[in-house]
Amino acid sequence: MTITLSAHPALNPLVGQLAAALPIKGLYYPARRNPGSDLPFFSDLPAMLQATSPRVCAFLSPYADLHNDVHTCLQAGVAVLCAGPVPKADQPIASGGIHHGSPLFAKAQQQRRNPSFAEPVYLRLVAGAQEPGLLPAWWAICRQLAFASDLLDETPAQVHLCTNRHGRAYQVTLTATAPSGASIQLVVAPQPALAELTLLGRGGVISASAAQSGITLAGTKGTHVVPDAATPPAELAWLRDFLEKGNPPSEHAGDGGQALLSGLRRALRTRQPVLVNL
Template identity: 55%
Template sequence: MAIALVAHPTLGTLSSQLGDALPVTGIYYPARTQPKDATLPFFADLTAMLAETGASICAFLSPYDGIEKDIERCLAVGVDVLCGGPLPKIDSAPGSGDCPRCAIGAIHHFSPLFTKARQQRENPSFGDSVYLRLVAGAQSPGLLPAWWAVCNQWALALDLLGETPPAIYLSANNRGRAYHVALTATAPSGTIIQIAVAPQRRLAEFSLIGRGGSLAASATQGGLTLAGAQSTQVLHDATPPPELAWMRAFYEDEAPPATDESSFGTPLLRGLRRALRQRQPISIDL
């Protein structure tokens, strides 16, 4: 059973890792030129890739204009779809629960860092959560990649805390195709959530403060720091990217955890566009 990838050229290293571990037979992205460092067969046309590779699964790792049409094209010919984030012009996952399958988001559930953070947060000694800060880089230039990064981090926050704020405050600015986004919200328990997205692709920071301890991680740190009242412990993270376990689970017919990023994806995209027009923070009811 072959897998086809749809990924921006900036994800070349990740695509190669996935190709080494899974039966990936081709990669597509609507670009004018073929990536110079592509290690997988590159196709300039999605329909041609599906036909030539015989893929039964197509994994969309990057957003772009017209992605929803390509997903509908896959489903129409019986190809299962796994998508890394919500779709710009569809309010719910197409074909969810049907055959062919279509699953959207939930990559963070396959991250060892997320699993460990949730375990620690649920530990009584950690106490109630007070503050959560997430910083992420957009995988490529443009509004849609920045939007996907915001949606992915927001989904992580909701699943980690187990509660949904009624509203968020959003601000955004850009210089050309480089976007900065900041999101702030307060959960019903009083936990303050802050999310920042920047153009630097490898940027990744995580911080959760509870009444009895704190958790912190960053891309440069390479692990999770657990600080309690009596000691500090560093858990090093040398695991494969979560996309690998996410795709393998889908390949083995396991349904990803139910994280419907489509439910908040559309309001966030509309809010981003409004914040960019107004050049000031805005409020969004969820």
């Protein structure tokens, strides 16, 4: 079984972790120079497919011509897995769902479903975009919204988006109200190391951040911390799940992802908050 990856050079540390655990035989990105990875690097996708004969190509980064490269893989009989929605996709693509392999998500969901936590009231997520540019910021906010929807077990019908930029650094804020009335605030910032979660329920609070070890739980019985041991990246479980089950993840990029991208572009153009129907 052979796997190939497509990833921006900023994801080299992640690529190295995945290559140490899985049979990854090639790395592709539409750039002219080797990004410094130990994997065989290709700037031409057909050349990589011919040289490695992969079963799966996992796209970890978005870029303008992604939809054409996905089509090239599918035409060659190579299964495709994408970390986010595919712009201009003309067919369903297995995408998203990485958060299901995250220990943070699993622990937060477990505590969220504890009867003592009661109904959620407020959720705030902060994440850093892993690469510069609008499309990586878009993928990041899509992943945050999927995380929020699965954690709350509900999805808002509408969201408000605010966006600003400095060069190729983007900051995105999404606010929404879930059908239950819970308030949602999602933030994507240019600093890759950012990761924060705060979930307020009628019976307690769940919080975590990259600056602390573990998840803090506060309720009527006091406050305690659930330790967080060193864990592999969520992308590893995501890829293994795809390979073992032989089926695409349950989450698919649809009109919601495209609507968010259009909303981000409108917010940049107008420099005003915009309403997006999902």
